[in-house]
Amino acid sequence: MKIISPDNLSCPLDSALLSYENDKCLICENGHSFDVARQGYVNLLPVQDKRSKSPGDTKDMVKARQEFLNLGYYKDIAAYTAHIVREALNEDQKNMILDAGCGEGYYLDYILQELQQDARNGQCGLIGYDISKCAVIEACKRNKADITWLVATNRRPPIVANSLTQIISMFGFPVFDMFAQLLKADGQVLLVEAGNNHLLEIKQHIYSDIKPQTHASKIEAAEKAGFVMGEKRNLSYTATLKHPDDFYHLLKMTPYFYKMYEEDKEALSKSCKSITIDVDFIIFHKA
Ligand SMILES: C[S@@+](CC[C@H](N)C(=O)[O-])C[C@H]1O[C@@H](n2cnc3c(N)ncnc32)[C@H](O)[C@@H]1O
Structure with a gap:
């Protein structure tokens, strides 16, 4: 697949098409311009769309997630996501x-x-955005040549209507009404969510009664926005931890970290030798 630069970014102030000027900034026909930061991202989150000074995940949360993901325990989740994305590619159109x-x-x-x-013919453009600027700065370090990284919000994505073929929302906060506007008629949304037994070892420690993960509210929101649920797949495996610190890193990137006493975190880090990974992949199409 040939990786191309996306041409479907829109101005967060007036929704006009944005285009690059000398690779230094994005500018719309009404003159609103947004600099490409030295790290490689563009901030398309206007102040009026921010609900706090630094919305989204904090630097600490981002670092914790990065450290854990770099250990490779979630590589199979990434591989399965990539597999589903590749299945939906169309060689005859811009993906x-x-x-x-x-x-x-x-x-x-x-x-x-x-x-x-992927040796097939076809073109792909990749956009990743997050409301957390520090997360996007880290994303740029992974690859800034082939992925367009933006600071932006799901509540008002700076992307041209009917221009996307796939939207992925991983462990995130999808806004399906917006996704419906951005997606082409034959496009798909891939929702990746924690399944029933995901990180069971931690949940068992915190909750006496573990509620099943039905994803009901997200499915309902998707259907309300005009999506039809297609396939639901699951990936489950047990990952053996190579070092007690690895468990601590995992804990630190979850909301459970803030619900536990420090001594419990340390004890569990020492005793827990493996973790259950259980992830649901739900595909939605436009009705
Ligand atoms: C649990 S993390 C998942 C991050 C990433 N998808 C992953 O799986 O590694 C949720 C992410 O959603 C971001 N976020 C929260 N609200 C958002 C919004 N309204 N628009 C875009 N991103 C948002 C947070 O900053 C955070 O990076």
Whole structure:
């Protein structure tokens, strides 16, 4: 697959098409311009769309996720996501793929590497955005040549309507009404969510009663926005931890970290030798 630069970014202020000026900034026909930061991303999140000074994941959360993902325990999740993305590629059209809430870019970078090795004809453009600027700065370090990284929000994505062929939302905060506007008629949304037994070893420690993960509210939101649920797949495996610190890194990137006492975290890090990984992949199409 040939990796191309996306031409479907839109101005967050007036929705006009954005185009690059000397690779230094993106500018719309009404003169709104947005610099390409030295790290390689473009900030398309206007102040009026921010609900706090630094929205999204903090630097600490981003670092914790990056450190854990780099250990490779979630590589199979990345590989399965890339597999589903590749299945939906169309050799006869421009494939425009968005990772909405891309975090520090681990998954989209993995997908890029798979697409670069895909010998089929066809073109792919890759956009990853996140509301957290520090996450996007880290994403740029993974690859800034072939992926367009943006600071942006799911609530008002700076992307031209009907221009995307796939939207991926991984462990994130999808806004399906917006996704429906961005997606082409034959496009798909891939929702990747924690399954029933995901990180069971931690959940068992915190909750006496573990509620099943039905993803009901997200499925309902998708259907309300005009999507039809297609296939639901699952990936489950047990990962053996190579070092007690690895468990601590994992814990640190989850919300459970803030629900546990420090001594419990340390004890569990020492006793827990493996973790259950259980992830659901739900595909939605436009009705
Ligand atoms: C649990 S993390 C998952 C990150 C990444 N998808 C991954 O799996 O590694 C959720 C991400 O959603 C981002 N986020 C939260 N609200 C958002 C919004 N309204 N628009 C875009 N990203 C958002 C956070 O900053 C964070 O990076």
